[in-house]
Amino acid sequence: MSYSPTRKPSRAVEGELHHGFGVNRSSRLVAALVFVVAFSGCDDEPSEEESSGHEPASSVAAPTTTITLRSIDPPAANGAIALSPASSGEGVIATWIEPVSEEVHRVRFARLRGSPPRWSAAATVVESERVLPNSVDFPIPARAADGNYYATLLMRGQSRHASHVHLARSSDGTTWRDLGPVHEDRSDTEHGHASLFDDGTSLRALWLDGRASVGGGPMAIRTAVLGSNGALSAREILDPRVCDCCQTAGTSTADGAFVAYRDRGVTEVRDIAAVHRVARGWSEPATVHDDGWTIRGCPVNGPQADARGRAVAVAWFTDGEAGPRVRVAFSEDGGARFGEPVDVDAAAPAGRVDVAWVDDGSVLVAWLGAAETGGAVQVRLRRVSPDRRVGSVVDAASVGGERALGVPRLARFGGEMLLAWAEAGPPRRVRAGLFDPTTVPVPTGAAPAAPAPVRPRGLALDTPLPDVEVAGLDGEALDLGGLRGTPTVVSFFASWCEPCRDEFPLLSRLAAEHPEALRVVGVSIDEGPASGVAAFAREHGLRYTVAHDPDGAAAGSFGVPPIPATFVFDAAGELVYARRGGGTELLEELPGAVESALESASEHADGEHHGHGHGH
Numbered sequence: 001m002s003y004s005p006t007r008k009p010s011r012a013v014e015g016e017l018h019h020g021f022g023v024n025r026s027s028r029l030v031a032a033l034v035f036v037v038a039f040s041g042c043d044d045e046p047s048e049e050e051s052s053g054h055e056p057a058s059s060v061a062a063p064t065t066t067i068t069l070r071s072i073d074p075p076a077a078n079g080a081i082a083l084s085p086a087s088s089g090e091g092v093i094a095t096w097i098e099p100v101s102e103e104v105h106r107v108r109f110a111r112l113r114g115s116p117p118r119w120s121a122a123a124t125v126v127e128s129e130r131v132l133p134n135s136v137d138f139p140i141p142a143r144a145a146d147g148n149y150y151a152t153l154l155m156r157g158q159s160r161h162a163s164h165v166h167l168a169r170s171s172d173g174t175t176w177r178d179l180g181p182v183h184e185d186r187s188d189t190e191h192g193h194a195s196l197f198d199d200g201t202s203l204r205a206l207w208l209d210g211r212a213s214v215g216g217g218p219m220a221i222r223t224a225v226l227g228s229n230g231a232l233s234a235r236e237i238l239d240p241r242v243c244d245c246c247q248t249a250g251t252s253t254a255d256g257a258f259v260a261y262r263d264r265g266v267t268e269v270r271d272i273a274a275v276h277r278v279a280r281g282w283s284e285p286a287t288v289h290d291d292g293w294t295i296r297g298c299p300v301n302g303p304q305a306d307a308r309g310r311a312v313a314v315a316w317f318t319d320g321e322a323g324p325r326v327r328v329a330f331s332e333d334g335g336a337r338f339g340e341p342v343d344v345d346a347a348a349p350a351g352r353v354d355v356a357w358v359d360d361g362s363v364l365v366a367w368l369g370a371a372e373t374g375g376a377v378q379v380r381l382r383r384v385s386p387d388r389r390v391g392s393v394v395d396a397a398s399v400g401g402e403r404a405l406g407v408p409r410l411a412r413f414g415g416e417m418l419l420a421w422a423e424a425g426p427p428r429r430v431r432a433g434l435f436d437p438t439t440v441p442v443p444t445g446a447a448p449a450a451p452a453p454v455r456p457r458g459l460a461l462d463t464p465l466p467d468v469e470v471a472g473l474d475g476e477a478l479d480l481g482g483l484r485g486t487p488t489v490v491s492f493f494a495s496w497c498e499p500c501r502d503e504f505p506l507l508s509r510l511a512a513e514h515p516e517a518l519r520v521v522g523v524s525i526d527e528g529p530a531s532g533v534a535a536f537a538r539e540h541g542l543r544y545t546v547a548h549d550p551d552g553a554a555a556g557s558f559g560v561p562p563i564p565a566t567f568v569f570d571a572a573g574e575l576v577y578a579r580r581g582g583g584t585e586l587l588e589e590l591p592g593a594v595e596s597a598l599e600s601a602s603e604h605a606d607g608e609h610h611g612h613g614h615g616h
Contacts (some may be wrong), residue, residue, distance in 0.1 A: 002181055003367065004104060005428070005561070007086050007463045010016055010248075017347075018066070022036075035420060040112040046506060047520050048323055054143040062219040065392050065394055065441055066193075067381070067394050067435050067436075067439045068436075068439065069419065069433035069434070070434045070435065071433050072112065072117060072418070072432050072433060072434050073429075073431055073432055074110050074112075074122070074427065074430065075119050075122045076096050076098060076122065076173070076430050077098045077099075078427035079098065079427055079428055080098045080131060080424075080428075080429055081097050081376060081406065081422060081428065081430065081527065082096055082136075082139070082406065082430070083095075083096045083136065083420040083431075083432065083511070084136045084140055084141060084409055084501060085097050085409055085411035085421070085432070085607055086140070086141050086143075087420055088142075088415035089143065089416075090111065090113055090143070091413060092110060092111070092411045092412075092418050093109070093111050093112075093115070093142075093149065093173070094109070094110055094111075094141060094142070094432075095107055095108065095109050095125065095141045096108055096139075096430050097133050097134075097138065100127060100522055102530075102531070103529055104127065104131075105127070105133045106125075106126065106127035106128075107124070107125040107126050107127075107131060107139050107153055107168075108124060109122065109123045109124075109151060111143060111173055112413065112418070114310055115259050117298060117413065117434065123170075123174045123176065124152065124176070125139070125151050125170075125176045126166075126178055128155070129151070129153070131155065131164055132155065132528065133406070133527045134154060134496075134527055135301050135356045135405065135422060136247070136352070136407055137154055137192045137245075138155055138407075139151050139152050139441035140298060141196070142198070144202075144226065144228075146228055147170075148230070149167055149170045149172075149173050150169050150170075150226065150230070151167075151170075152165055152166070152195075153166040153167070153180070154166075154194070157188045159503075160532060161495050161496065161536065161539075162189055162190060162561040163190050163192050164181045164183070164498070164603065165182050165191045165192060165205075165207045166180055166181055166182070167179045167180070167205065167226075167230065170232075174224070177255045179183075179479050182232055183207065183222065183235075184192070185209075186229065187210075187211045187214050189210035189211055189213075190210035190213070190219070190244065190496060190498070191207055191208060191209050191559070193208045193246065193261075194206060194207040194248070195207075195249060195250045196250075197249070197251060197252065197257075198252055198253040199256065200257065203222060203228055204224070204225055204226070204260075204596045205224050205225075205226065205232070206222070206223050206248045206250050206259060207248070208222075208242065208248065210244070212240070213498075217240075217243050218241040218264065218500075219241070219244045219264070220238075220239060220241065221237075221238045221239050221248060221261050222236065222237050222238065223235070223236050223238055224236075225574050228458045236281075236282070239263070239274050239285045241263075241276065242262065242263055242273075243261070243263065243298075243299065243300070244263035244264070244498050245298035245300050245496060245498075245581060246298075246300065246303075246497075247303070247304070247407065248260070248261045248302060249261065249314070250305070251303040251305045252307060252370060253299065253309070253311075253335060254307075254309045254310045255278070255333075255334035256277030258274065258275075258277075259275050259276070259305075260272060260273070260274045260305045261273060261302065261303065262299065262301070262303065262316075263285065263287065265296040268294050270293050270299060271287050271290060271292070272287070272288040272289065272291075272303045273287050273288065273316060274288050274335055276306075276334055276335040276336065278310055283319055288303075288338050289313075289327070289329055289338065289340070289341050291321065291327075292320040292321040293319050293320035294320075294579065295319070295581045296499050296581040296583030296586075297497075297499050297500075297562050297563060297564055297580065297582055298496075298497045298500070298561060298562050298563050299317070299319075299498060299561070300562055301351040301353075301562070304316075304474060306356050306363065307335075307357075308357040310331075310334045310447075311331065311332055311357075312330070312334065312338075313326065313328055313329070313330055313331075313355050313357065313386075314328065314329050314331075314338070315354070315363075315365050315367075316351075316353060317349065317350075317352070318369070319366075322540045323346065323348075324346075324349065324351075325343050325344040325345060326344040326349050326351055326365065327343055328341060328342050328344055328363065328365055328384050329342070330386040332386075339388075342384050342390065342447040343447065344365050344382050344390070345367060345380065345382070345393070346491060347369070348370040349369045350367075350368040350377055350404035351367055351368060351404070352368045352369065352404055352406070352407045353365060353408075354407070354408055355410070356410040356411075358383065358437045358477070359415075359437075359438075360410065360438070360442075361385065361502075362385040362391075362442070363379070363383065363459055364382075364383055364387075364410065364417065364440060364444050365382050365384060366406045366410050367379075367380055367408065368399065368408065369467075371403075371556070375402075376401055377398070377401065377403065377405065377422075378396075378397070378399075379395070379397065379399065381393070381394040381396050381419075382394070383440050383441065383443050385443040387446060388446060388447045389443035389445060389446060390443050390445055390446075390447050391440060391442050391443045391445075392441040393456065394440055396419060396433075396435075397419070397421050397431065400423045400424040400425060400490035401424035401528045401552070401553070401587050402556040402557065403424070403552035403553070403556025404556075405422045405423075405424055405552065406421065406422030406560075408420065408421045409421075414432060415436070416433055416435060417436075417437045417445070418433070419432065419433050420432045424551070428551065440585065447493040452611065455569075459564070459567055459575050459578065460575070461574075461576065461578070463483060464574060464576060465480060465481055465569045465575070466554075466557040466558070466571050468480055468553060468557045469553070469554065470547040471547060471548045471549070471550075472548075472555045473530050473533060473534045473537075473546055473547065473548065475530075475534045480554065483519055484572065485571055486518075486519050486571075487514070487519065487521035487571070487598055488518070488521060488569070489507060489511075489519065489520040489521065489524045489544075489594070490520075490523060491503065491507055491521070491564065491566075492522075492523045492525060492554075492555060492558065492560045492563055493523070493524055493563060494526050494561075494563060495526050495527050495532070495536045495592070497526070497564065499582040500564045500582065501540065503539075503582055503586065503587065504540055506587055506590060506591070507520050507522065507542070508541065508542060508543040510594055511544040512543065512591075514594075514598065517598055517601070518594065518598065521544065521545045521546075521556060522544060522547070523546075523548070523555075524548050525550070525552060525555050525563065527550050528550070530548045530550075533546065534546070555573065557589050562580075562581070563582065564582045564586075565578070565581060566578065566579040566586055568593050568597065570600055570601075571595060574591075576597070579588075
């Protein structure tokens with residue numbers, strides 16, 4: 001069944017998400033508090049079977065088969081992140097980011113060609129202390145019809161929260177020139193999450209643009225067309241209010257360009273929206289599906305899209321009213337209308353999706369699954385057909401850790417598919433493999449009915465504070481588990497997370513009000529150097545302990561990202577309060593939670609004193 005997507009002007013009536021945002025233990029808090037900003041996944045519940053001619057497939061995406069993945073790793077140095085491949089007329093081109101020193105990073109480029117396939121030597125696109133290393137907001141390569149190569153670059157602004165999207169060009173793939181920002185404004189605000197794609201007539205750039213934030217306005221998504229010399233023209237705003245921190249997607253249909261992105265409604269509903277080219281220019285932004293995901297935070301989980309003629313497939317992650325899941329929806333008319341989505345994985349996946357059409361008319365979806373207890377996050381594959389049939393799930397690769405790391409990417413290479421992913425290590429590195437997409441099981445089973453909402457999993461109430469270490473900005477390790485026994489606040493944040501900044505003043509105030517009784521620790525998940533985190537902390541006046549978790553070891557233990565989220569632990573190190581996202585609710589609830597924890601700490605201390613007295 002297809003339907004006309006919800007138009008943005010109707011979003012003033014958007015509702016709130018009723019599950020998974022805030023939980024607390026109403027019983028008396030004991031001794032001390034640990035407040036941790038993080039996120040958790042969700043347990044899966046079995047769904048009801050659909051009545052159809054096909055046997056329903058499981059909504060719990062349990063892997064049932066394997067594929068042959070031939071290793072074809074790019075010529076990247078250890079420590080590399082953000083491998084981003086793209087199909088070209090000559091094979092596959094790819095970019096990634098490598099560390100040169102703690103302060104300096106470089107964007108690298110290589111081509112995969114030939115039979116047997118081989119990578120070219122890596123070429124440097126740019127090397128600078130201004131290159132922002134980010135495994136979820138990364139360079140995108142493309143090859144124009146005239147044979148020139150292009151790549152988007154994420155470059156640091158003057159302030160530590162500012163960023164700019166640059167465009168680089170090369171005629172031979174070896175010598176590169178930075179052409180400067182794709183956006184004509186020079187405001188020291190956030191720009192990022194670029195896409196670069198052939199819209200059927202030329203290369204087109206997309207990016208998130210924060211210039212309106214100078215006056216308190218929202219993030220927008222903008223676009224521009226690349227000319228033959230790399231000059232940009234036809235700059236346009238596609239949507240003036242979108243999510244700040246999620247990837248964008250662009251593809252070309254028989255009708256013209258199609259763009260998908262994560263929207264941001266006036267009530268913080270952050271579902272997937274899309275626009276497409278029409279005779280008069282661009283369609284009005286429309287919701288692909290009303291998932292109802294309300295979050296005052298950074299999901300860091302954008303959509304991906306692929307087209308074949310007038311058929312469009314959009315894949316995405318949501319944690320809306322139905323619970324966390326990866327979905328895909330199909331359009332038969334160039335993206336004007338989409339059918340009901342198919343749940344690809346409803347077993348609390350991490351998301352970070354990609355999607356590509358297969359020659360038989362099905363699509364291949366790639367994503368990061370849920371980490372099993374004590375295990376690693378898996379890169380998963382599943383084929384889905386437009387008639388809602390699904391194949392079995394394949395676990396194709398492991399990221400080697402519990403944290404969702406990077407974004408898996410797909411690129412066609414002749415009759416094969418290239419899969420790119422990140423590996424936690426140590427050492428951290430980027431990986432790639434080639435496989436025959438038809439060896440991923442054919443869609444035969446009917447997609448199951450959507451399962452009932454699932455409860456968040458990960459750190460449940462009364463769960464002990466994990467024994468994990470973060471790096472202090474002084475270079476010394478800080479054991480979070482060692483904070484038990486003292487009221488403590490721990491806040492996971494990132495310099496690029498706008499909602500995170502709302503709680504900085506409150507955290508500083510709590511630290512000042514309780515200098516002896518309360519510990520406040522902020523943990524940055526930025527992937528840049530510790531010096532950058534220190535500079536950001538000074539710039540924003542963070543008057544409490546700040547630590548760094550660039551590899552995500554601690555973040556993975558708490559289910560981060562999205563960010564922010566709040567976990568409160570008592571003196572025994574047990575979880576007594578949790579809230580996903582920021583916003584008014586957190587700012588109102590946190591002071592009371594801290595006061596209750598401090599009072600219970602005193603009561604606990606008094607109880608211990610009287611207990612000792614009876615022993616004399």
